[in-house]
Amino acid sequence: MSEPTAIPVVAFVGKSDSGKTTVVEGVIRALVARGVRVACVKRHTHDDDLDVPGKDSWRHRRAGAAVAMVSSSHALQTVRTLQRERTLDELAAEAAPFADILVAEGFKSLATERIEVSRMARSDALVSEPVELVALVTDNAELACEGVPRFGLDEHDEIASFVVDRYLDEGE
Numbered sequence: 001m002s003e004p005t006a007i008p009v010v011a012f013v014g015k016s017d018s019g020k021t022t023v024v025e026g027v028i029r030a031l032v033a034r035g036v037r038v039a040c041v042k043r044h045t046h047d048d049d050l051d052v053p054g055k056d057s058w059r060h061r062r063a064g065a066a067v068a069m070v071s072s073s074h075a076l077q078t079v080r081t082l083q084r085e086r087t088l089d090e091l092a093a094e095a096a097p098f099a100d101i102l103v104a105e106g107f108k109s110l111a112t113e114r115i116e117v118s119r120m121a122r123s124d125a126l127v128s129e130p131v132e133l134v135a136l137v138t139d140n141a142e143l144a145c146e147g148v149p150r151f152g153l154d155e156h157d158e159i160a161s162f163v164v165d166r167y168l169d170e171g172e
Contacts, residue, residue: 007039007096008167009088010134011104011111015127019153020117023137024105026156027163031101034164039095041088043106088112101167113167118143119153135162 012027014020024040031038052058057068057079067080086094088110092102104111108127116128120140126133130145137151137159144150151159 006089007092007099007101008113009092009102009104009111010113010115010163010167011088011107012117012137013106013108013111013114013127014117014119015123018117018119018122019137020105023117023153023156023159024103026154027159028103030156030160031103031163034160036101036164036168037099038101038103039092039099040103040105041091041095041107043104043108101163115159117153134166135159 012020012024028038028040057070057077061068061079061081067078069079070077088102088104088107091104095102108114112132113134114128114132115135115137116126116133118124118126118136118138118140120138120143124140124143126136126143126145130148133145133148135149135151136143136145137153137155139153149162151162
């Protein structure tokens, strides 16, 4: 079996409570409206279980199952035990058969293509070095990085256009 073709990865990073999830949600909606198939992954920083304690799939994993799946006529959820954390490229390869792009939320330490979300009420400092950024999303008019496109927190369509222009072929 051949390796899946790589898909581009863009990570939205920022401090906790900076508005990342709201921005990512809006950008995903805008990308999907353009016909882009989007995969997304959220970085879970806690060591606790991703599954819901007490649910059947959680109980199956606790009993020793290496993989627990919950399937319906419309969706499939898989939770499996890993020996090490997956890289964004590995996650993108897993998503490739189903998506045109992987949108990641978090992954500050793994992301090479970063769009930082910064909300003035949370902090005026960035978590990334300016050289690491491909774009900045903020409500702080004073916050800017030379050569880095800047968007407002509610400019989801504009951010989606930037993502399409930067990562996806217009002919798709």
